Amino acid sequence: MGKEHSIELRNVTKTYKRDEFTIPVLTDLDLVVPEGEFLALMGPSGSGKTTLLNLIAGLDNATQGSVIVHGQDLGGMSDGEITRWRSENVGFIFQLYNLIPVLTAFENVELPLLLTNLSKRKRRDNVMTALRAVGLEGREDHYPRQLSGGQEQRVAIARAIVTDPFLLVADEPTGDLDRKSAEEILSLLQQLNKGFNKTIVMVTHDPEAAQRASRLLHLDKGKLVHDEVRNNLEEGVASS
Numbered sequence: 001m002g003k004e005h006s007i008e009l010r011n012v013t014k015t016y017k018r019d020e021f022t023i024p025v026l027t028d029l030d031l032v033v034p035e036g037e038f039l040a041l042m043g044p045s046g047s048g049k050t051t052l053l054n055l056i057a058g059l060d061n062a063t064q065g066s067v068i069v070h071g072q073d074l075g076g077m078s079d080g081e082i083t084r085w086r087s088e089n090v091g092f093i094f095q096l097y098n099l100i101p102v103l104t105a106f107e108n109v110e111l112p113l114l115l116t117n118l119s120k121r122k123r124r125d126n127v128m129t130a131l132r133a134v135g136l137e138g139r140e141d142h143y144p145r146q147l148s149g150g151q152e153q154r155v156a157i158a159r160a161i162v163t164d165p166f167l168l169v170a171d172e173p174t175g176d177l178d179r180k181s182a183e184e185i186l187s188l189l190q191q192l193n194k195g196f197n198k199t200i201v202m203v204t205h206d207p208e209a210a211q212r213a214s215r216l217l218h219l220d221k222g223k224l225v226h227d228e229v230r231n232n233l234e235e236g237v238a239s240s
């Protein structure tokens with residue numbers, strides 16, 4: 001049944017309750033994301049893309065059905081277990097970077113490591129490795145306001161990979177960037193996918209951004225439609 005770190009959604013339904021109304025968002029949805037896939041998710045505003053991303057990342061629970069990652073049913077975990085699971089397995093990338101303005105690039109990237117018991121020296125090594133991986137060595141002492149949008153997003157990506165998670169979830173990661181910076185961020189995501197075998201699930205409105213993924217899915221009326229697997233990016237996946 002796929003590789004160790006595949007993500008499997010089985011008969012997943014998600015509804016929100018608001019006052020006496022029940023809002024159905026996802027209906028009886030099935031999805032398998034194999035380890036190492038770069039999946040793009042598109043769909044109209046309000047179609048449930050962020051909701052689906054949150055389920056995959058263990059930030060929210062399905063109303064019905066199961067989300068199984070790495071053979072573990074996320075729905076069966078306690079709050080403490082799921083928090084720990086997330087911190088070890090998932091890196092988050094947002095549209096507006098979500099950097100802490102009063103912390104330097106180094107300190108922003110170090111944040112997820114403060115939850116671990118790594119030594120200060122090991123934390124420094126890992127932070128510098130992550131900053132190097134996103135092309136920001138030499139910028140570690142800069143504050144977010146001293147960086148361009150594209151550079152801020154690269155700091156956010158370094159923060160997402162510093163714990164070496166198998167999964168990256170990105171919600172409109174290029175939504176606030178100019179075309180050139182967006183292209184650079186997408187190339188970086190492709191490199192993390194191909195070179196480091198990160199599984200990536202990316203929500204995007206941008207058809208050009210979606211072209212960079214290895215698979216494209218559309219959400220519409222609570223269902224996944226129009227599954228499109230590309231082969232043009234398969235080469236290089238096998239490289240370590």
Ligand SMILES: Nc1ncnc2c1ncn2[C@@H]1O[C@H](COP(=O)(O)OP(=O)(O)O)[C@@H](O)[C@H]1O
Pocket residue numbers: 016017018023025043044045046047048049050051052
């Ligand atoms: N916490 C929540 N409480 C109530 N309704 C919500 C909540 N989060 C999202 N929704 C509703 O679920 C639907 C899907 O939202 P979302 O997943 O954010 O869509 P998208 O990311 O595709 O724009 C929308 O109708 C939204 O209003």
Ligand SMILES: [Mg+2]
Pocket residue numbers: 049050051171
């Ligand atoms: Mg959204």
